[in-house]
Amino acid sequence: MRKKVIAGNWKMNKDLHQSQKLVSDIINGLGKDTKADVIVCPPFTSLYEVSSLLKGTQIKLGAQNMYYEESGAYTGEVSTDMLKSVGCEYVILGHSERRVIFNEPDELINKKIKVALAKGLKPIFCIGELLEQRENGETMQVVSRQVEKGLEGVSSEQMKNVIIAYEPVWAIGTGKTATPQQAQEVHSFIRELVAKKFSASVAENLIIQYGGSVKPENSNVLLSQKDIDGALVGGACLKADSFLGIIASA
Ligand code: 13P
Numbered sequence: 319m320r321k322k323v324i325a326g327n328w329k330m331n332k333d334l335h336q337s338q339k340l341v342s343d344i345i346n347g348l349g350k351d352t353k354a355d356v357i358v359c360p361p362f363t364s365l366y367e368v369s370s371l372l373k374g375t376q377i378k379l380g381a382q383n384m385y386y387e388e389s390g391a392y393t394g395e396v397s398t399d400m401l402k403s404v405g406c407e408y409v410i411l412g413h414s415e416r417r418v419i420f421n422e423p424d425e426l427i428n429k430k431i432k433v434a435l436a437k438g439l440k441p442i443f444c445i446g447e448l449l450e451q452r453e454n455g456e457t458m459q460v461v462s463r464q465v466e467k468g469l470e471g472v473s474s475e476q477m478k479n480v481i482i483a484y485e486p487v488w489a490i491g492t493g494k495t496a497t498p499q500q501a502q503e504v505h506s507f508i509r510e511l512v513a514k515k516f517s518a519s520v521a522e523n524l525i526i527q528y529g530g531s532v533k534p535e536n537s538n539v540l541l542s543q544k545d546i547d548g549a550l551v552g553g554a555c556l557k558a559d560s561f562l563g564i565i566a567s568a
Contacts, residue, residue, distance in 0.1 A: 322568035323525050323548035325357035326555030337364035341371050343558030354568035369405030380408030386433040398437035409434050412444045414487045424467035440479040449488035465511050474516045481525045483550040489530025498539050501528045505545035534563030541568050
């Protein structure tokens with residue numbers, strides 16, 4: 319049985335003070351018998367402080383991006399060692415906002431994934447189609463390409479540390495959620511792809527999260543689908559109550 323993994327992607331929200339408040343409210347509200355794994359991904363500027371507040375709790379820390387070089391003249395970038403030094407265990411890579419707004423191609427995402435894994439950070443690797451691609455019937459083709467290119471050169475052993483997040487771009491921040499059937503269809507397709515590329519057991523153990531307008535009102539039915547193993551939450555993770563509601567439904 320795969321464990322449910324609920325991650326909150328805070329995106330470019332919450333200054334230091336607001337981050338302290340949000341993470342304290344999440345810690346205080348989280349029941350002792352929470353079965354799901356919980357990850358929070360605040361902005362870079364809050365990582366260190368949030369990490370200190372998370373000490374002794376079951377909540378894990380993730381970053382929202384990184385660069386693949388170790389150090390040097392890369393103004394504005396952050397390395398894996400820097401993230402690890404402030405307590406990160408996870409890093410979100412390939413998010414559609416990075417792909418679309420910051421023009422990150424599959425090849426760059428692949429380099430980042432390989433370096434993250436080599437350095438001991440666990441990637442939350444995001445994939446998903448644009449609205450136009452869904453309407454043109456290209457969803458499976460897009461997702462296949464992203465999986466193929468993003469995970470090129472990754473070993474079956476390393477796949478134990480990868481989470482895939484399927485986030486249809488048209489469902490992100492729009493209030494439109496994929497129906498549980500639409501999401502399940504793509505999740506099961508992704509698991510088959512991974513089985514073919516790696517092995518049946520890698521696929522069976524892989525956590526595949528759904529992301530795109532997940533909220534407490536829809537998380538239960540999404541998370542009860544066979545191949546949906548968790549959620550990557552944007553807007554609804556910015557309020558402790560709604561994030562805790564999603565965790566409770568897992
Ligand atoms: P929303 O939950 O705001 O739609 O964002 C989803 C997302 O992009 C998480 O990475």
